[in-house]
Amino acid sequence: MINLRYLEVFHAIMRSGSITAAARSLHISQPAVSEMLKQAESRMKIQLFERTGGRLTPTPEAKALFPDVASVFGRLDAIDRQVQDLAGGRLGNLSLAAAFPIANGYLTKAVATFLATRPSVQVALQSLTSPQVAERVAYGEAELGLAYNFESLSKAVEAEVLVDSAIACVLPESHPLAKYDEIDLKDLAPYPIITYLPQAVLRGYVDRALADAGVAPVVAVQVSLSLTGIMMSYYGAGIALVEPFLLTSLTFPGLVARPLRPYISLKTLLIRPAGASRSLVANDFVEELKKTINESQELLVRSYGSSFAGE
Incomplete structure (x- = not known):
């Protein structure tokens, strides 16, 4: 031979x-x-x-x-x-699942930046609720998931805190409360607010904070998506109590964001299948994602004040 x-x-x-x-x-x-x-x-x-x-x-x-x-x-x-x-992480497939505000915000920028130097990588991105994200990862339908922290996370997945952010006020710059660097929850009482639908994971964060502050809010609109709440505020429907990172990705002239006090902590999780091997493409993407998140946090602080730097 x-x-x-x-x-x-x-x-x-x-x-x-x-x-x-x-x-x-x-x-x-x-x-x-x-x-x-x-x-x-x-x-x-x-x-x-x-x-x-x-x-x-x-x-x-x-x-x-x-x-x-x-x-x-x-x-x-x-x-x-x-x-x-x-x-080198320049070839392969990457399947992602993310909660709606994340998928429409910094995640899309991270994916675009990542692909700019890796044209042979193919990405699939699903926009879902946070429990659905964890479910897709648990069933092997997504390699990486990004979701807000919620109860009853499956043992079939493992999670790490990717971002520690907060619910904030998004309101027109002409609104009386916009002159403050921070807005106390009690100051919201006389104004119509926009919040999430009861079944949304983030609604629980808002309701607990308002109850602890003794505030019975005037709920004008309930939405399923942060983007919808921000658009409602843009058109004057009220003060949106939402996660504000979308404001670093999309432009809404005349809108401002203000931190709330007490601080409503909101953790974003990076979710992977428990015990599964990790592809080089996924590992490289996580590094790009963390870089993009840091840039978005810095932009939020520059645009709306140092109070967005966190607790």
Whole structure:
């Protein structure tokens, strides 16, 4: 049987035209190349080159063999490039699931930035509720999930805190409360507010904080999405009590964000399947995501004040 090393020597000689050049390309000695060529001809029982005047001339048999050998090494080169792309996180598939405000905000920026240098990576992104995100990850339908912290997280997943943020007020800059750097929950009492529907995970955060402050709010609108609440505030329906990160991704002229006091802590989780191996693509993406989140937090602080730096 002919082995791959003999074919490699034959391929190098055919491409370079001499034993000396082939030895240089293979990083071995000239005598070693000559010896392997002799062994290859002996194994195959055909003469591959005629030696005339110190030069090698391919025989008809060598010319007939070369296209198939070149095809083999072309495939090996392709495999080598694929390995390098996989090792560098430039090739593969990435399946993501994220809660609606996250999917419509900094996550989309992180994905776009990530793909800019990895055109061969394919991303699938599902926008869901936080419990649905954890469910998709648990069932293996998403490799990474981003969701707000909620009770009864499945043991089939593992989670780490990715962002520690807060519910805030989003309101027109002409609103009487917009002049304050921070807004006390008690100051909301006389004004119509926009909050989440009762079944939304973030509604529980808002209701508990208002109850603890002794505030019976005037609920004007209930929404399922932070974006819808922000748009409602933009058109004057009331003060939106929402997670404010979307304001770093979308432009709403005339709207401002103000932290609430007491601070309504809101944790965003990065969710993975418990005990599962982690792809290089996913690991690289998480690094890009964390960088994007840091940039968004800094923009929020620059745009709306240092109180958004957290507790």
